[in-house]
Amino acid sequence: MTTTLTVTDVTLTYPDGGGRITALDRVGLRVDGGRIAAITGPSGSGKSSLLAVISTLQHPDSGRVLLETDSGSTDLATMSRREAAALRREEIGIVFQQPNLIAALTAVEQLEVMARLGQRLFVPGRVRRETHTRAMDLLDLVGLSGHEHKRPAQLSGGQRQRVDIARALMNDPSLLVIDEPTSALDTERGSAVIDLILRMADEHHAATLLVTHDRAHLHRMDSVYRMVDGVLTAEQDVKLAG
Numbered sequence: 272m273t274t275t276l277t278v279t280d281v282t283l284t285y286p287d288g289g290g291r292i293t294a295l296d297r298v299g300l301r302v303d304g305g306r307i308a309a310i311t312g313p314s315g316s317g318k319s320s321l322l323a324v325i326s327t328l329q330h331p332d333s334g335r336v337l338l339e340t341d342s343g344s345t346d347l348a349t350m351s352r353r354e355a356a357a358l359r360r361e362e363i364g365i366v367f368q369q370p371n372l373i374a375a376l377t378a379v380e381q382l383e384v385m386a387r388l389g390q391r392l393f394v395p396g397r398v399r400r401e402t403h404t405r406a407m408d409l410l411d412l413v414g415l416s417g418h419e420h421k422r423p424a425q426l427s428g429g430q431r432q433r434v435d436i437a438r439a440l441m442n443d444p445s446l447l448v449i450d451e452p453t454s455a456l457d458t459e460r461g462s463a464v465i466d467l468i469l470r471m472a473d474e475h476h477a478a479t480l481l482v483t484h485d486r487a488h489l490h491r492m493d494s495v496y497r498m499v500d501g502v503l504t505a506e507q508d509v510k511l512a513g
C-alpha cells in the first residue's frame with residue numbers, strides 16, 4: 272500500500288478588520304505513508320491552519336493538497352463539503368491539541384462511534400462485533416487494556432490523549448494529522464505519546480503530520496519543517512542527514 276500527501280503552493284487568508292491576514296503563504300510539503308513530518312514554529316505562525324487545510328476542514332484560497340492512495344488521487348483543496356466529510360471519515364485521522372472525547376461515552380464507545388458514523392442505521396450483529404473487537408484491539412495497542420469501560424473523567428490526561436489517538440486510527444486512515452498532542456502532558460507522558468505516534472505511523476503506514484513544540488523528539492522524525500509567519504521551510508531531512 273502506498274500513500275503520498277503533496278501540498279503545493281497553499282495560501283490561506285482570513286478576514287482581518289478591513290483587510291486580510293495571510294495565515295499560510297505558498298506552503299509546500301510532502302509526506303509518504305509510514306513517515307512522519309514534524310512541524311514546529313511559534314504560536315500564531317499558521318501550524319493549526321495548515322493542519323485544518325490538510326484535513327479538509329478549511330478550504331485554502333489557492334494551491335493543491337494532493338492525497339494519493341491505492342484507491343486514486345484526490346485534491347483535498349477543492350472537494351465539496353460532502354465529499355470532504357466522507358473522505359475525513361474514511362481516510363483521515365485527526366487528533367487535536369485537547370482530546371475532544373464525548374463525556375458520556377466509555378473509551379471503547381468513543382472508538383466504536385467512529386465506525387458507526389459511516390454505517391447505515393441498521394448494523395448487523397457481525398459488523399458490530401467486528402467493530403467492537405477492533406476498538407478493543409486498538410485500545411490494547413495504545414496501552415489502555417483494563418481501561419476500556421472508563422469514561423473520560425475517570426482517565427488521566429495522558430490516557431485521554433491515547434484514547435484520542437486510538438480513535439483517530441479506528442477507520443484505518445491513510446493520513447494522520449496530529450496537533451500538539453503533548454502540550455497538556457508532563458515530559459514523561461508526552462514522551463510516551465510521541466513513542467506511540469512513531470509506532471503507529473510505522474505499523475499503520477499512515478502519512479503523518481505532527482505539530483509539536485517538543486524539540487526533544489525531532490531527531491526521531493523523518494522530516495522537520497518550521498513555520499514562521501505562514502511560511503514553511505524544511506529544517507532538515509533528519510534521517511537522510513543522520
Ligand SMILES: Nc1ncnc2c1ncn2[C@@H]1O[C@H](COP(=O)(O)OP(=O)(O)O)[C@@H](O)[C@H]1O
Pocket residue numbers: 285286292293294312313314315316317318319320321
Ligand atoms: N478562524 C480564524 N479567523 C481569523 N484568523 C484566524 C483564524 N484561525 C487562525 N487565525 C489567525 O491565523 C494565524 C495563524 O493561526 P494558527 O494557524 O492557529 O497558528 P498556530 O497553530 O501556529 O498557533 C494567527 O494570526 C491567527 O490569529
Ligand SMILES: [Mg+2]
Pocket residue numbers: 318319320450
Ligand atoms: Mg495551533
